[in-house]
Amino acid sequence: MNCFSWNHSLRCWHRSNDGGSPCSPCSQAAQSSMGMRRRSEQQQAEAAGVGAGGAKKFTLAQLSAATDGFHESNLVGEGGFGRVYRGRLLVDQGVGPVAVKQLCHGGAQGTREFLVECMMLMMLHHPNLVSLVGYCADAGERLLVYEFLPRGSLDAHLFGGGDCGRRQEPPLGWGARVRIALGAARGLRYLHEVVTPPVIYRDLKASNILLDDDLNPKLSDFGLAKLGPIGDDTHVSTRVMGTYGYCAPDYAMSGKLNVKSDVYSFGVVLLELITGRRAFDAARSAPEEQRLLLWARPYLNLAGDRRRCFALADPALQGRYPRRAFYQLAVVTSLCLRDNPNLRPSMTDVTQALDHVASQSQPWEDKQRAMPD
Numbered sequence: 001m002n003c004f005s006w007n008h009s010l011r012c013w014h015r016s017n018d019g020g021s022p023c024s025p026c027s028q029a030a031q032s033s034m035g036m037r038r039r040s041e042q043q044q045a046e047a048a049g050v051g052a053g054g055a056k057k058f059t060l061a062q063l064s065a066a067t068d069g070f071h072e073s074n075l076v077g078e079g080g081f082g083r084v085y086r087g088r089l090l091v092d093q094g095v096g097p098v099a100v101k102q103l104c105h106g107g108a109q110g111t112r113e114f115l116v117e118c119m120m121l122m123m124l125h126h127p128n129l130v131s132l133v134g135y136c137a138d139a140g141e142r143l144l145v146y147e148f149l150p151r152g153s154l155d156a157h158l159f160g161g162g163d164c165g166r167r168q169e170p171p172l173g174w175g176a177r178v179r180i181a182l183g184a185a186r187g188l189r190y191l192h193e194v195v196t197p198p199v200i201y202r203d204l205k206a207s208n209i210l211l212d213d214d215l216n217p218k219l220s221d222f223g224l225a226k227l228g229p230i231g232d233d234t235h236v237s238t239r240v241m242g243t244y245g246y247c248a249p250d251y252a253m254s255g256k257l258n259v260k261s262d263v264y265s266f267g268v269v270l271l272e273l274i275t276g277r278r279a280f281d282a283a284r285s286a287p288e289e290q291r292l293l294l295w296a297r298p299y300l301n302l303a304g305d306r307r308r309c310f311a312l313a314d315p316a317l318q319g320r321y322p323r324r325a326f327y328q329l330a331v332v333t334s335l336c337l338r339d340n341p342n343l344r345p346s347m348t349d350v351t352q353a354l355d356h357v358a359s360q361s362q363p364w365e366d367k368q369r370a371m372p373d
């Protein structure tokens with residue numbers, strides 16, 4: 001590392017001082033007593049139709065009314081698991097916007113993912129994770145109700161096309177990209193290093209990073225999330241799941257999963273943020289251009305000539321980025337993408353490095369703002 005050092009000694013500090021909710025499970029003991037408190041709270045809450053963690057149980061009729069009968073005009077997106085609609089529901093402080101995801105995935109896998117997502121989001125609370133408002137499990141239907149993130153997915157912002165019903169927005173500037181990277185890193189750090197046992201997200205990708213009005217990022221889609229290893233275990237063994245292009249090669253080959261698998265996926269998202277290119281883009285004709293990692297590797301080899309990394313820059317940035325901060329972000333990216341998972345940084349390391357990149361970028365942004373167009 002040339003410009004900044006990774007500080008491994010700060011790891012423990014973050015376990016009890018993260019920006020997450022005060023009820024973040026910080027120890028096994030705290031978790032088990034919280035579990036007991038949750039059970040009695042849950043019994044009272046169920047009578048009021050509220051699940052654990054504040055998530056509300058809705059009927060299909062309520063969600064249908066909220067989305068005008070799942071009307072096409074309310075469709076905001078569609079993924080592999082189903083369609084997502086904008087709706088309006090009576091939540092905490094009054095009627096507010098929500099996103100209603102109607103899962104189409106049948107069978108045991110679909111049920112498992114629905115349950116995992118409900119359980120995870122009921123327990124996990126952090127400003128950079130999407131909040132679960134409630135769920136519906138009426139007669140074989142499975143729906144999830146989330147807070148509504150008005151600016152849609154990072155995917156749509158970076159690669160265009162726009163989410164359904166949303167207008168195309170101008171390309172993200174450098175400062176916004178760094179802040180999105182930092183927020184997403186904080187969300188992952190919470191999962192890996194604050195929650196006990198750690199949670200491995202397993203599906204980090206640009207389409208699962210949603211943006212609020214101020215472009216603050218929130219991680220969504222916890223259906224593939226998995227509890228990480230505890231004690232002396234270094235990994236959990238699982239069926240390989242995730243999205244092509246984002247999956248760590250060691251996990252893809254061995255099925256051995258640990259938090260460093262997420263760090264690799266985070267590196268891929270950083271690379272997408274820098275380059276404006278998709279992790280995998282079948283629309284490109286040359287095979288070495290289709291796979292972002294293949295294309296970017298030579299420019300990420302930063303030994304020797306630093307300037308090599310500027311060839312990675314998204315043309316949509318039009319050269320408007322601070323060189324030093326760009327180089328630092330390229331270094332963080334290459335560390336996250338190391339083949340050996342043990343050599344990848346922790347998310348605390350990454351968050352600190354991105355904090356540094358953000359502070360390096362700020363004076364540049366201020367100067368840009370002060371300049372006439």
Ligand SMILES: Nc1ncnc2c1ncn2[C@@H]1O[C@H](COP(=O)(O)OP(=O)(O)OP(=O)(O)O)[C@@H](O)[C@H]1O
Nearest residue numbers: 077078079080081084099146147148149153163207
């Ligand atoms: N809470 C939300 N608020 C606003 N829009 C949302 C919300 N959740 C999802 N969306 C929209 O719906 C789209 C589809 O999301 P979904 O998670 O179903 O699929 P995906 O992430 O694109 O793909 P995959 O099936 O691989 O997860 C998102 O890109 C986003 O535009």
Ligand SMILES: [Mg+2]
Nearest residue numbers: 079207208221
């Ligand atoms: Mg998704």
